[in-house]
Amino acid sequence: MSKGSQHGRKASGCLVSFIAILGLYQIFFAIRVFNDSGLYGNSLSLSPMLQIGLASVWTILFLTALLGLVRSQDHAVGYSAWLILSFIVYGLLRTSLFAQADYDRQRIPFLVMGTVLILIVPVWSLLKRKTQGTEQ
Secondary structure (H helix, E strand, C coil): CHHHHHHHHHHHHHHHHHHCCCCCCCHHHHHHHHEEEECCCCCECCCCHHHHHHHHHHHHHHHHHHHHHHHHCCCCCHHHHHHHHHHHHHHHHHHHHHHHHHHHHCCHHHHHHHHHHHHHHHHHHHHHHHHHHHHH
16 A cells, blocks of 8 residues: 555545544534523524524535545545535634623634634645646
């Protein structure tokens, strides 16, 4: 087995694990919102049904990405990378727009800076790969 294919498998295995964890997180988040709706004060102003609906959509998207990665479909890695980036931006926007608790409001600048720093490398890498693809 060549060194390049081993690295590709290892990277793909990490991506599969990460996508699976994010999908499970959304499932557990939906269950928690369903069980806790009405019992505890929510720090977001979104209705519980909307939160469950959004978590279900993300779960389906992560499941689609996971199946694509497991089946080694074309563009599965790119789809998964864009999905992760979209999920990070979604989380930031959701917190920024709908946070009600003081502690959530106070951490928004930190979340914005952290998100920007996290997204710089993947976006730069995707743009670099895209421009290299058009040159060939």
